[in-house]
Amino acid sequence: MKRNHIRKLCVFALALALLAGAFCVTAFAAPDSVASAIEGTWTTAKEQIKTIVNRVVFPALDLILAVMFFIKVGATYFDYKKHGQLEMTAPIILFACLVFSIAAPGFVWKIID
Numbered sequence: 583m584k585r586n587h588i589r590k591l592c593v594f595a596l597a598l599a600l601l602a603g604a605f606c607v608t609a610f611a612a613p614d615s616v617a618s619a620i621e622g623t624w625t626t627a628k629e630q631i632k633t634i635v636n637r638v639v640f641p642a643l644d645l646i647l648a649v650m651f652f653i654k655v656g657a658t659y660f661d662y663k664k665h666g667q668l669e670m671t672a673p674i675i676l677f678a679c680l681v682f683s684i685a686a687p688g689f690v691w692k693i694i695d
Contacts, residue, residue, distance in 0.1 A: 628695075636687050643683050651676040 654673045662668045 632691060640683060640687050644680065647676060647680040647683055651680055 651673060654676055658669060658673055
C-alpha cells in the first residue's frame with residue numbers, strides 16, 4: 583500500500599510539472615525598454631529621495647549622535663572624577679561620526695550621482 587501512495591504522488595507531481603510548463607508564458611521586453619524605464623523612474627524619484635534624506639534622515643542621525651556625544655562626555659567627566667583617568671576615545675569617535683554625518687549631505691549625492 584505504501585508503494586501505491588508513492589506512485590500516485592510521483593504521477594501527480596509529474597502532471598503538475600507538465601501543466602506548469604505548458605501554461606507558462608515567457609515575456610520578452612524590447613531591447614533597452616526595461617533599462618530605460620528604470621532610469622526614468624530613478625530620475626523622477628531621485629529628487630524626492632534626496633529631499634527626504636536631507637530633511638529627515640540626516641537630521642535624525644545628527645540628533646542621535648549629538649545626544650550620545652554629550653551623554654558620553656558627561657559620563658567621561660564623572661569617570662574622571664571617580665577614577666582620575668581621562669578616557670577620551672569614545673567621545674572622540676562620536677564627535678568624528680557627528681562631523682561626518684553633518685558633512686555627509688554635501689558629498690554623498692556627488693558619489694551616488
